Amino acid sequence: MSKYLINRLLIAIPTLIAISIVIFAILALAPGNPMGEFAMNPSITSEVRENIRKSLGLDQPIHIRYVKWFTAFITGDMGYSFTSRSPVIGLILQRIPTTLWVVGSAYLVGVLLAIPLGVISALKRNTIVDTVLTTLVFFGFSLPTFFTGLLFIIIFSIQLKWFPFIYNSTLQVKDLQSLIAQVKQSG
Structure with a gap:
């Protein structure tokens, strides 16, 4: 190893x-x-x-x-940002928690989708269900993330209004309502 x-x-x-x-x-x-x-x-x-x-x-x-x-x-x-007039390392460190939260949430959603779909595909091997699931997953991996991200924002934030389309980085989790808002904006 x-x-x-x-x-x-x-x-x-x-x-x-x-x-x-x-x-x-x-x-x-x-x-x-x-x-x-x-x-x-x-x-x-x-x-x-x-x-x-x-x-x-x-x-x-x-x-x-x-x-x-x-x-x-x-x-x-890492240098100095002329735009924000501060060291770049400070800007990176400032944004790491939000980035890790969003990426971690995306991985969690990915795992929660991938495991059941993989099990279903394995159980229904060489059937139409397996073919459809494999095709959809292959299609999902083939599309660039900037396209699927924009598509999901249009569908789930603008059309269905399930999630906010702008991330609120100042949101602090203090109660159940703010926890739900944080989970919604990370979805």
């Missing part, structure tokens, strides 16, 4: 590094300018803009910028 985990880890690390290189390159080569917010501000002169570019390292070649970014990322420095 430990040999298997070590092999998987040795495959995962280079894969994650390769993915980070590709994403970094795509973002660096994409049209647009990280200095766009400063470019629209008429009170910032071109000289100040150039000094900001140099201070952020945007005047260096892409491979040097990647090494600097990767080193900072490994040490826990």
Whole structure:
């Protein structure tokens, strides 16, 4: 078992590094300018803009910028958000509980659906029920999540009005009513 985990880890690390290189390159080569917010501000002169570019390292070649970014990322420095004017790690830590709640709820719903459907499919092997269930599950896995998510929001939130379509991250569970509201918005 430990040999298997070590092999998987040795495959995962280079894969994650390769993915980070590709994403970094795509973002660096994409049209647009990280200095766009400063470019629209008429009170910032071109000289100040150039000094900001140099201070952020945007005047260096892409491979040097990647090494600097990767080193900072490994040490826990994820940078600074100009939009919210705060460190990125703080924004991530702020959103982790809500993300884990939503993802955990989705996995729970998935397991509660998958186990009975799998048992039914196994019991009715090579019948029309098995074929229909297998086709539906295959179809569900094949659709992109941005499409199914939007489709479910339209059906269950807008048409049927079973769930809210906007997540309220400030909702605190204090009684049965607020617990039901939290479960509804996580569905």
